[in-house]
Amino acid sequence: VKQKLILFLLFVSQQRSPWDTTTGQAFLLSDLSSLLSISISQGRITGGYNSHRSLSATSSFNSSQLQAQRVDNSISSYLVALNSLMAAPRGEPADIDLPRDRKMEVTVNTLRECQNFVKRHF
Amino acid sequence: MLLFCFLRFNLSLQQRVEFLSLAVSNSKSFSHSQRKSSSNYTVSTPSDHVAFTTDLDERLEVAKVQIEVQHALSQDMELDDQTKAEYLRRLNETLLDINELYHNFVKPNQLYEQTLHVLHVSGQYAPELVRETWAILIEEARLEAERAHVDEFERVSSAVVDIAKRFIGSENAFPVDVLTLMLQDFAFNHEKSSKAGWAPETMLMAGAEVEQIFDVLDDVFETKVGSNQSNQKD
DSSP states (O other), X not given: OHHHHXXXXXXXXXXXXXXXXXXXXXXXHHHHHHHHHHHHHTTOEEOSSOOSGGGGGGTTOOTTSEEHHHHHHHHHHXXXXXXXXXXXXXXXXXXXXXXXXXXXXXXXXXXXXXXXXHHHHO | XXXXXXXXXXXXXXXXXXXXXXXXXXXXXXXXXXXXXXXXXXXXXXXXXXXXXXXXXXXXXXXXXXXXXXXXXXXXXXXXXXXXXXXXXXXXXXXOOHHHHIIIIITTTTOHHHHHHHHHHHTOOOHHHHHHHHHHHHHHHHXXXXXXXSOHHHHHHHHHHHHXXXXXXXXXXXXXXXXXXXXXXXXXXXXXXXXXXXXXXXXXXXXOOHHHHHHHHHHHXXXXXXXXXXXXXX
């Protein structure tokens, strides 16, 4: 068993980063949207003006929460990236191999809901 | 009392650790006023006393690793009886330092969870070792799920949460950035059938701060996706 695990380790060390592929990027964005959605449902978003984490060290920022302004800005960047991934001119869509809850349309909807919530409440 | 812990008296490891725990408690409860009134006490200043207590505390932490290693080796089915008995005898004989424990017992027997305990207690920053160790622990959990025909994501998630809870806050044993990316990789590489948010949710359950997890994933986005957007605009 232990020898098999060592071989597995060798295999893992030779793998390419999945985030270099468009499918990997769609996958990553689905996780980011889920994290933001979970954060909202668990009350982990807070108001305030710190839009970048470098400011947090000098403020009374609580790292168990995310700053609303930062969330809003990040979501805008993610939506731009998703639009670009979805507008690929030829070939199969980037999310063709991904399960239903990771499809880019679902991610876009989740992100829009999160952004609307943040704009309404903070 | 301390002599009992470290010399080769006929004591079990458990008894040595009990003596050491008592020594730590006594040292902590030994107030400054008692020190002044005690003529036999060799540690003279408050700072000496703090250093002495800290040293004892650290030795106790190492001794707890030794107990864990002894338990793991006693359960190891891959060791033959003679080798196992010899290991257990040496572990009972005296309290060892963290280097001896790692190089003579943990590393040769590939005790992965104990490797994390060693990294935690020693304060050693070893990024490659911690990455490899977690990769194997995650793969072990996946293999267990495969053998038991249960959901591999649930099994991996529960293994990570159980182990991480022991080392939360320890950058040496549970580096949030490394673990977040490993779970992301795992989710992507295993049939891509993971529920959206599985990796960050597992990290939250393990006790990692939401901002740390978000920082890691957002950094990947900025590096891999965001930079492509900028290049396209240029």
